[in-house]
Amino acid sequence: MMIPIIIEIIRVDRGTGLNGFTSGDSGVKVFANGSEVPQSHGGLAMNFDLSDKQRDWRDRAVQFARERLIDDIIARDERREFWREGWTRCAEFGIQGLPIPVEYGGRGEDLAVTIAAMEGLGYGCPDGGLVFSINASMWTNSIPILLHGSENQKRKYLPGLCDGSIIGANGASEPEAGSDIFSMKASAVRSGDHYILNGRKTWVTSGPVADLFVCYAVTDASKGVLGISAFIIPRDTPGFRVVREIPKLGVRTVPMGELAFEDCRVPAENLLGREGRGADVFNCSMEWERGSILASALGTMRRQLERCVEHARTREQFGGPIGKFQAVSHKIVDMKVRLEACRPLVYKIGALKAAGHDATIDSAIAKLFVSESFVANSLAAIQIFGAAGFVTETGIERDLRDSVASTIYSGTNEIQKNIIARSLRL
Numbered sequence: 001m002m003i004p005i006i007i008e009i010i011r012v013d014r015g016t017g018l019n020g021f022t023s024g025d026s027g028v029k030v031f032a033n034g035s036e037v038p039q040s041h042g043g044l045a046m047n048f049d050l051s052d053k054q055r056d057w058r059d060r061a062v063q064f065a066r067e068r069l070i071d072d073i074i075a076r077d078e079r080r081e082f083w084r085e086g087w088t089r090c091a092e093f094g095i096q097g098l099p100i101p102v103e104y105g106g107r108g109e110d111l112a113v114t115i116a117a118m119e120g121l122g123y124g125c126p127d128g129g130l131v132f133s134i135n136a137s138m139w140t141n142s143i144p145i146l147l148h149g150s151e152n153q154k155r156k157y158l159p160g161l162c163d164g165s166i167i168g169a170n171g172a173s174e175p176e177a178g179s180d181i182f183s184m185k186a187s188a189v190r191s192g193d194h195y196i197l198n199g200r201k202t203w204v205t206s207g208p209v210a211d212l213f214v215c216y217a218v219t220d221a222s223k224g225v226l227g228i229s230a231f232i233i234p235r236d237t238p239g240f241r242v243v244r245e246i247p248k249l250g251v252r253t254v255p256m257g258e259l260a261f262e263d264c265r266v267p268a269e270n271l272l273g274r275e276g277r278g279a280d281v282f283n284c285s286m287e288w289e290r291g292s293i294l295a296s297a298l299g300t301m302r303r304q305l306e307r308c309v310e311h312a313r314t315r316e317q318f319g320g321p322i323g324k325f326q327a328v329s330h331k332i333v334d335m336k337v338r339l340e341a342c343r344p345l346v347y348k349i350g351a352l353k354a355a356g357h358d359a360t361i362d363s364a365i366a367k368l369f370v371s372e373s374f375v376a377n378s379l380a381a382i383q384i385f386g387a388a389g390f391v392t393e394t395g396i397e398r399d400l401r402d403s404v405a406s407t408i409y410s411g412t413n414e415i416q417k418n419i420i421a422r423s424l425r426l
Contacts, residue, residue: 054116061117064093065124073126077398080252082209086130091164095134100142105159112350115295122299126395128402129253131296136205139289141168141214148273148281153232157212171201171215171259172282179415182225186261188217193268197261207257208245211235216278228278232270239264250401290410291349291363294370297406298346301339301374304381304399308332311385331380338373345369361423368416371406378403
């Protein structure tokens, strides 16, 4: 029986509402690697009015970013330089601790409020790398530790992840285990009150600057997915090191790295969750990350749209503003439509999690559509600005480079389509 739950979450825009927008009940839960198990959850009726708390966090995040997160981003992007001071300022404002209970150093807000704040941050802050590093730390460190960690682990690590003294990173992918994540080869062998880890992890966002890592390794190869375990690994753990920094196309202001475990001695108390249940921890982090990481992209897309509208109104060619030409105005209309279509997909995740529902399929849908819309809007912005959009000094091209990454991180869009297809039993 479908029991609707009315949750006030967001007004998409003035005059735009979708009352009764209902979650599909596919009867299938799909893991991050595409495998499936049965599931069932009730429907979710949604009211798209922005709550006072959401509006407050969103607006204050915009104001904070405009006042405290403005520096020479173009120069830092060229240098591929992470802004630790910006990270600390965000923590002092409260961003990193938003979804974490007060008792562990957080702000105790739900995911719907966190999404609103991240949209505001994405709108006000031009540093996509900094925003991405915050997302990566929250969804792949803080949330897994909160939901799967022991009481001691929560009290030991969450306060630092919230106050900015700890930057978190995620070690899952390997050189030969990317989309096929559960084919990983890194091993963890129990030795007394420690695990001995060996292997490599790559494509690690924030790796070169992170203080704490949630990593995955095989504890029993004979059990397949049920032989993978998750571990909390501080940077100074013996036998652990960051091998190299990996240059990349976009989100340059957060570094990417490769990790090595060389007889790395991890205390058994740092096992995250139960031995052999690492897939549960990983899937949990991916569900939250895929559904929430592009909330900031909503803000960036709004900023792009506003810049394009202003440019089209003021830039004159052939005797008038270029916005009077349909070739330009229709591009901007498409940008607006994509943005408004993206918003309910992202905010729906907040409503589902607040109601205690699984959001695996909905997160895959949101991640797929928002990332592709982000790329499309970024390309349109460059075309509307012409040569001014192509050059570095306006910052338009940087958004495009950053947007391309969104189709790859947190599972490629092809993997998202696999997840959605399998939920339809295809």
